[in-house]
Amino acid sequence: MSGRRVGFCLSSKKRRRMNLDAFAQLCEKRGVEVVEIDLTQPLVPQGPFDVIVHKLSDVIVEAEHDSQSQHLLANFQSYVSTHPSTILVDPLPAMSQLLDRFTSYRIMSQLHKSLRDRLICSPPYLEIHSVDDLSSIQQAVITQTLSFPVVCKTRVAHGSLSHEMSLIFSADSLADIHPPCVLQSFVNHGAVLHKIFVVGDRHYCVERPSLKNFPPGPCAIRFPDTADRKTIFFNSHHVSKPECSSDLTAMDEQMPHLLPPSSEAVAALVRELRVQLGMALFGVDVIINIHTHTLTVIDINIFPGYEGVPQFFPSLLAYIESLLDTNSSADSS
Template sequence: MSGRRVGFCLSDKKRRRMDLEAFAVYCEGRGVELVEIDLTQPLVHQGPFDIIVHKLSDIIMEAEHDSQSQQLLANFQSYVSTHPDTVLLDPLPAMARLLDRFASYQLMNNLHNSLRDWRICSPAYLEIHSSSDLPLLNNSLSFPLVCKTRVAHGSLSHEMSLIFSAGGLADVSPPCVLQSFVNHGAVLHKVFVVGDRHFCVERPSLKNFPSGPYDRKTIFFNSHEVSKPASSSDLTAMDEEMPLLPPPSSEAVAALVRELRVQLGMALFGVDIIINIHTHTLTIIDINIFPGYEGVPQFFPSLLSHIESVLDKQASESTQTTGGPSAATAGL
């Protein structure tokens, strides 16, 4: 691995949360040079890179309406396309797909067939493009409903609401997703994926609610605040008589991660899962791009190990072919 250069392109917030400086020291001790990429400067002068690890969610979203972000993204894509031997972790199209809950929820829904043997599912949901879609609520959805923004990125993506009746739909702000709420004993299981490895961490979550519809004001909440490791609020307080649910099957979680890696073509992502208190079914409620890995054991060794394995695989394939692997798929 000696002499390899790893480029990192992260927002300031992500860089701090990941403690990139500490990771750079860790990599240096193993003969790997970590380079922080400045998108405002030509990448060709900052390279060469054997691999680029990035989270360009901010840039991708801002490029929809900001010309400066459009240019930064275009420059990045131009560099990647003209340096096909540089591995991109993860592919931009895959990341863009997860930024749109309409697209990611369709993917979650389709997983039901391929993972049926593992009793894995996702809640019924409805895409709300405009207010005219609200009358389309059908028998597949049941109150309470969780309302989430369409954009699965940024602070606003954590702002959600719990709606208990048709009257509460007046609080919906399209475009958004309505998802049937599943009682899960106030326990969320966050799965953090790093290549072939994954880690499952238990977090607080919303308490159980009676099935609706019934007359109750909409509850507005921030999912990040509710599910922080030390979170404690009325929304997460459970009745002491509630029996403990079994943890998700490690085999089922492994099967889910394998399938998602294939379907997404990604190596760095997270999955939020809950256990239905009635059926004990493993239920997927969200997929996250390059989540915060705080508190995940062995994150640095796991990430560097994956980077090494990807580059070793590329080197092996390059000795067998003249073209080498495509940067668009090398993250698999």
């Protein structure tokens, strides 16, 4: 073994999007061997590995109901547990918590307490576990101080269905939700989403389109002309991907352009989340409240696509090399 072997365990789709072959060539120039791990085969003959970089979201989610995925995950966990010197990016328990929006939103809600001085918060939210009667859901929305409109998102934060969301404008329209799900107060933010991409101790901020502003408050009370506004169903990929165009993102030209989040606030947010999550590869979706200018965290993502981050390959390699150096130091001590 060369001592600089890194295994990548990714879906075929993730490998293509990341262009793992090009990254492997960059690593080779630095004396780092990249090995594509085949989960359907025993891992021991494929190893040993100093570091394993993975995105096992598909396997973890499917393992809840699919025996083959359960077997693949068990084999992977068995290898990791019997090779404690192998560094996992990122730890499975840390990554699993972001697959459940109930858990990740609880983490987000704590940011207001720890980062209040930085004017960082997350919107009020509500967990809907099951199909209760409509009146109890309506009452819970009031109790948790959610304000209309609200965004409804699936509980599972992975897979194509996780991008299917809805914008609900009134209490009566809460009948449109499909539990388990999360309701989150919509914050007007000038149709601009800031995606923060984290790679180890480095981070990058990329601007994307987002939902336009909507009148706040229950439409039937404050805006009678929109009292019958129907729930808007949308796919977040169709709204916030680079170069996408949608009627939902079209802003009034008179809307002044908001300043991007301050670098100091973003750095403080990333530092806090790295500690809270125990992860090195993740993304954070933030918006700027047009009324308070507060940095508002609306979602956290596992090992995102890093589109629009030209420094991703050098940053990932630098982080991997820092882990390899740590391993080498540990071996020699």
